[in-house]
Amino acid sequence: MALMLGAMVIHIQPGPQVVTRNPDLFWGLIVSMWIGNLFLIILNLPMIGIWVRLLRIPYSMLFPAILVFCCIGVYSASYSLLDVYMVAGCGVVGYVLAKLDSEPAPLLLGFVLGPMIEEYFRRALVLSNGDFTIFVSRPLSAFLLAIAAGMIVFAALPHLRDARLEAFAED
Numbered sequence: 497m498a499l500m501l502g503a504m505v506i507h508i509q510p511g512p513q514v515v516t517r518n519p520d521l522f523w524g525l526i527v528s529m530w531i532g533n534l535f536l537i538i539l540n541l542p543m544i545g546i547w548v549r550l551l552r553i554p555y556s557m558l559f560p561a562i563l564v565f566c567c568i569g570v571y572s573a574s575y576s577l578l579d580v581y582m583v584a585g586c587g588v589v590g591y592v593l594a595k596l597d598s599e600p601a602p603l604l605l606g607f608v609l610g611p612m613i614e615e616y617f618r619r620a621l622v623l624s625n626g627d628f629t630i631f632v633s634r635p636l637s638a639f640l641l642a643i644a645a646g647m648i649v650f651a652a653l654p655h656l657r658d659a660r661l662e663a664f665a666e667d
Contacts, residue, residue, distance in 0.1 A: 499604075499608055501608070501609075502608035502609060502612075505609075505612065506612075508521065566583065567580050567583065567584075570583045
């Protein structure tokens with residue numbers, strides 16, 4: 497979904513007017529979803545027994561097979577071992593993030609929307625001749641930055657409280 501949002505923001509201006517400005521894109525998207533769902537029903541109904549049997553395969557056998565197929569697919573895309581190493585590195589990072597109970601969606605959104613944020617940040621600094629106070633000079637922007645900072649602090653508070661309770665807990 498984040499990739500689709502990023503592509504839409506790059507190519508068209510999203511919003512309530514997208515139906516009237518780009519009706520071919522909007523209705524094409526709706527029709528493609530209907531056709532995709534129809535094909536999923538047609539293909540998956542006869543294969544229900546196979547999917548149920550697939551669930552009986554032990555995870556210890558299924559996981560290495562998935563890894564091998566992923567590596568084969570990545571290598572066959574550009575015949576580069578560097579791509580396989582990058583996928584392995586991303587897998588290690590994903591494993592560490594999963595162990596830290598981190599959500600993958602914000603990371604993906606950051607990768608998709610990050611370049612656009614950097615571009616507009618750079619534009620704002622060019623327009624203000626490098627003055628960072630441009631971001632807090634208007635009341636609305638200062639308010640939105642304060643809300644964002646508050647949300648970051650609010651999200652970090654439970655982790656800080658738990659760490660504090662654990663540090664001062666008596667055995």
